[in-house]
Amino acid sequence: MQVEALIFDVFGTCVDWRTGVAREVAAATGAKGLEIDSVAFADAWRGLYEPAMQEIRSGRPYTDLDALHRENLDTTLGRFGIATHFNDEERAALNHAWEKLPPWPDVVPGLIRLKASRIIAPCSNGSIALMTRLARYGALPWDCILGAGIARAYKPDPRTYLAACDALRLEPAHVMMVAAHNDDLVAARDCGLKTAFVARPLEHGTGQVTDLKATSHWDIVAADFPALSAHLDLRSHD
């Protein structure tokens, strides 16, 4: 198994979006003396992500995730009954919450180790702008930024995975998709990529019921990123 590049899902797989967004929401609402459940707000905001991308997949012209997040923020503020408390500028500022998400503790040391012998890049639905600022925030040592921003298509659209391979001038069989979401890996495997699953059982909090384990025979199933690196080192000697 010759893997020359690893591409990564980011929200949930590399970073803890729920904790990060809730923290920013708590700061923004707290400063106004508003009392809301910031974790519930984060879940509601994120809950509008999939339906928004589905609109794009169904024919709406490609709109980057920053703009979709902003639309979804407006909706979520309304649902929580606090829309009148946030003007346009404040909403734009809060939308940057998605650029300030903490990496899971194993991610940076794991990526550094993986990068020593292979290209590493995000293959996220986030824009280049978002992924670039998120990388700076969390010290994610990417070699380049791939994903929806270069494909102008959202995962699991095959074009997103294939554009990442094309950009690196690599055959899909030499590229491994790493994700905490089984459906992401299904789509990547259908494009001919190698696959690695790393469970993130706290992505949705302690009550999480989805993606607690691998639901297919992925090429690698690893406990965390350093373990993924160790698996790859072993395999490369096969």
Place this chain on the structure above:
Amino acid sequence: MQVEALIFDVFGTCVDWRTGVAREVAAATGAKGLEIDSVAFADAWRGLYEPAMQEIRSGRPYTDLDALHRENLDTTLGRFGIATHFNDEERAALNHAWEKLPPWPDVVPGLIRLKASRIIAPCSNGSIALMTRLARYGALPWDCILGAGIARAYKPDPRTYLAACDALRLEPAHVMMVAAHNDDLVAARDCGLKTAFVARPLEHGTGQVTDLKATSHWDIVAADFPALSAHLDLRSHD
């Protein structure tokens, strides 16, 4: 002057393509017992770069620089009378010379300093694949890879500069183009970007006659990348 991101020309500005390519050519021809002037070969190979890009600007469908370099290698091998000595696989290997170019000595320390407070990215005519591998070779600490690869257009086409700003979600006035080539900066300034000139008087060897100095009033003219960083730090306190 609020500069949130710096984007860089790479061949000549960040890396010494002439020395790097000549070294790879010398190794490849030496291994076959061929005696050629490897620096002259590098100059001839590079000399076909501008005409090849001009074809694209004149209507040839976008073809990435790796493919153009390969076509130009075939031509150059013919001109040096050594075409029959290199099969397809060997030509493909030699084409990777463009991914193994030494940075000028000030570049890596300068980029590390600049990156501390601003986004840094290449805005080169090289592909994402080429720029990614070149960054790994030379430890260039880019935040992301911009340029022709995301614009599918070659500098000085305005789309290349504007696509870089768009990808970062920044107004051109908040992005600075850094180059050792005055014509690159003319085109960037026409798009509304800020400009910085850093002379590279040895890019074409000791007999260089072009771009030895700034030929316009660029926002910054600096001796090297650390000096550019110092200029920016001073200006940000204006």
